[in-house]
Amino acid sequence: MRPRLLLVAYSFPPDALVGALRWQKLAKHASDYGWDLDVITLSSSQFTRIDERGLEDLPDDIRRIEVAQRDGFIDRAHRWALWIRRLAAQKRTAEHRLASAQVSRPRNGFQAAARDSYLALLEYIRYRRWAHDAFHAAQPLIDSSVHRAIITTGPPHMAHEAGRLLSERSGIPLVADFRDPWSQVERLDDVGVVWYRLAKMYERRVMARAKMIVANTDLAAQRIRRAYPEHGERIVTVMNGYDDEAPVPEVARGPKFRVAFAGSIYADRSPRTTFQAAARVVRELGLTPSDFSIEFMGPVWRMEGLPLEDLARESGIADYVQVHPPRDRNAAHEFLASAAMLLNLPQENHSTAIPAKIFEYMRFPAWILALTDTDTAIGALLRNTGADLVAPDDIDAISHVLRERVLQFRAGVTPQPIAQDSRFSRRHQALVLFRAIEAITGPATVPDCGSRYLAQPAP
Numbered sequence: 001m002r003p004r005l006l007l008v009a010y011s012f013p014p015d016a017l018v019g020a021l022r023w024q025k026l027a028k029h030a031s032d033y034g035w036d037l038d039v040i041t042l043s044s045s046q047f048t049r050i051d052e053r054g055l056e057d058l059p060d061d062i063r064r065i066e067v068a069q070r071d072g073f074i075d076r077a078h079r080w081a082l083w084i085r086r087l088a089a090q091k092r093t094a095e096h097r098l099a100s101a102q103v104s105r106p107r108n109g110f111q112a113a114a115r116d117s118y119l120a121l122l123e124y125i126r127y128r129r130w131a132h133d134a135f136h137a138a139q140p141l142i143d144s145s146v147h148r149a150i151i152t153t154g155p156p157h158m159a160h161e162a163g164r165l166l167s168e169r170s171g172i173p174l175v176a177d178f179r180d181p182w183s184q185v186e187r188l189d190d191v192g193v194v195w196y197r198l199a200k201m202y203e204r205r206v207m208a209r210a211k212m213i214v215a216n217t218d219l220a221a222q223r224i225r226r227a228y229p230e231h232g233e234r235i236v237t238v239m240n241g242y243d244d245e246a247p248v249p250e251v252a253r254g255p256k257f258r259v260a261f262a263g264s265i266y267a268d269r270s271p272r273t274t275f276q277a278a279a280r281v282v283r284e285l286g287l288t289p290s291d292f293s294i295e296f297m298g299p300v301w302r303m304e305g306l307p308l309e310d311l312a313r314e315s316g317i318a319d320y321v322q323v324h325p326p327r328d329r330n331a332a333h334e335f336l337a338s339a340a341m342l343l344n345l346p347q348e349n350h351s352t353a354i355p356a357k358i359f360e361y362m363r364f365p366a367w368i369l370a371l372t373d374t375d376t377a378i379g380a381l382l383r384n385t386g387a388d389l390v391a392p393d394d395i396d397a398i399s400h401v402l403r404e405r406v407l408q409f410r411a412g413v414t415p416q417p418i419a420q421d422s423r424f425s426r427r428h429q430a431l432v433l434f435r436a437i438e439a440i441t442g443p444a445t446v447p448d449c450g451s452r453y454l455a456q457p458a459p
Helices: 018-032 073-091 094-103 109-138 158-170 193-209 218-227 229-234 272-285 308-314 329-337 356-361 377-382 395-410 426-441 448-454
Strands: 004-009 036-042 063-067 147-154 174-178 212-215 235-237 257-262 292-297 321-324 341-344 367-371 388-390
Touching: 004 018, 004 109, 004 158, 018 036, 018 356, 018 426, 036 109, 063 109, 109 158, 109 193, 147 158, 147 426, 158 174, 158 193, 174 193, 212 218, 212 229, 212 426, 218 229, 218 235, 218 377, 229 235, 235 426, 257 329, 257 395, 272 292, 272 308, 272 395, 292 329, 308 321, 329 356, 341 356, 356 367, 356 377, 367 377, 367 395, 377 388, 388 395
Parallel strands: 004 036, 004 147, 036 063, 147 174, 174 212, 212 235, 257 292, 257 341, 292 321, 341 367, 367 388
Antiparallel strands: none
């Protein structure tokens, strides 16, 4: 039998959420390195969106153990309270709502703190329940003579708590993979004091137990080291990386300069400055909608409380902005392949994170415009790669980049994909990860198909 790794991952195929993608891809590399995987994950009947092709991407020797998310009394009470509140709201007449609005006052600080505390407790109780169920589900399976390491990945970060309990019970080394920071949030106001204190309490336990701590950017790793200097030698950076197993779709671009964005737009990722800069370039170069467009694919219909089209209309480029509904990954790749420029919007509250789309963008022969400060994880990644890094609020600089790239496009210039640099590939990142795991577990038995990876020099 080949040695096995036990992975605790709340999100895993066929979950269609982006949180499942990291270990969906790393699972194949694990197999190439001689590791088989057992995965403890959420019941597939409870995933918000299903992508069955994610299962097809997994090695044949993988074993999945599904653990349902159970409801407790507090969950049922919460749903009943919401139902009663909605029912009461529906019974109000328009006059009553108007009268209430006239006498209502903004929620005070105490009310806001109480609500944040309640929601934090609700979240931790819910995910802690799943973590304990996952721990019990793994008991009949885990075997220290077969399993060399327990790997946990979050968010949700209570998956790490399940791994900690399993590691303490079995003595098997724990590897904690942080896809996003836990207590190292950048703004305490976004999560509240109670959430932060619970995060810090559980995180300390995991850090004390883990033989290896994985961050997905160098900047995130630096922050963890500052918070836990005593564990600094255990921390390793393993980025997501681009996947090179499938060719980039060949799509005719045509004469239009298309700026494309694929994915969700969150509260801190506004395209407003991009629209304002684009409006300036449209006027200066006399561009029509058949010459230039900014297109979005994904759940991005509203931003700053307004439909995206209204935001574009405010900047005077409503005819130049298009919004496409979410599609599967193949359709999204065809969408990106047809663009001359790929856009990454600012993420003010996530300077240590690198969106997965950045690595996907690297595979395409297109210019990359990243609205970010140079001291962020994105800035560090893309520095000296040929990507255009522009401060999010610098409309003049954004306009300059758009203008120059449109003129180059008209002159027939085609940029080279950044993915020519293999350091950014998931294959290379897997090499970093599994070499680090072997340092604490000993080498796996590697089949012939994996020898081409281990023949590479250590990073």
